[in-house]
Amino acid sequence: MARHGWGGRPPANEEEARQRIIDATAGLIDRHGVAKTTLSDVAAELGVTRQTVYRHLGSISEIVSVVAARGAEDFVDRMVSHLEGSRSPADAVVEGILFCLRTVPNDPRLNLLLQLGDTATFSRAATSPVMLGYGSAMLRRFPVDWADAGVSDDDLDGLAEMIMRLLISLLDSSTEVPRPEDEVRALLERWLVPALTRS
The missing domain is CATH 1.10.10.60 (Homeodomain-like)
Structure with missing residues (x-):
């Protein structure tokens, strides 16, 4: 050296x-x-x-990607801590999505993912096999019993993709006014919670 x-x-x-x-x-x-x-x-x-x-x-883009990835690791730790005491997998997913919507836009390290190019670029990156694998690994860390909701380990990959696609849409900075959290919660509870609740 x-x-x-x-x-x-x-x-x-x-x-x-x-x-x-x-x-x-x-x-x-x-x-x-x-x-x-x-x-x-x-x-x-x-x-x-x-x-x-x-x-x-x-290159600087490679270094920034590492900074963003490390910020994401810290973010997952904070999210898992936030979700402690969740009543069910459905509750954890709703609270997790709301936590993302509150946190990502104001976190400089996470916001790197949104700043590294235009929305289309971010959309492709966020649904790449690597990011979807990261998303399903994150779901596996949630402090809930997925089997209790009828969600198998293999199902978590598909759930991660649905959540990532939903987050991309909800985080889209091209919308003039972000949707109020209570409206997003109502939307998730009406359409997402039933899919994660054993009948």
Whole structure:
């Protein structure tokens, strides 16, 4: 590892170098937004060259994707904690969707997913096999008994896709006024809850 740059404290190994680049990028995004964060900015923040940053993590879009993914992991932890005490899988899904609608637009790390291109790009990314796999893994962490609602482990993949598609629509920033939460809750309780309630 080179001894110059890095604010006089060079990283001990590759993992530490990557983590410091990610942390610096996250800090810049929090302060200036993703549109005003460049590879040069990250390099300057760390006191290294652009080539050094590129060697460890690649392009700024790759680094921003890592920042967004780590923000999503923290978000899932917060959501699971929020859902503790849910009465049923249906209740957890409704509260989880409402939690997303409250949290995602105001969270700079999660909002990266919405800022990385236009709505169509976000829609494709959010329903990619990787994101749907992530969504079903998130549902498996919900503190509920899915079998009690007649939802099998295999069914969680389809449920994750439906939730992601619904969230894309509800988070669409092109609408002038976001729908009030009580209206969204009523919509979910009328059409989604019956599908998650054993008759």
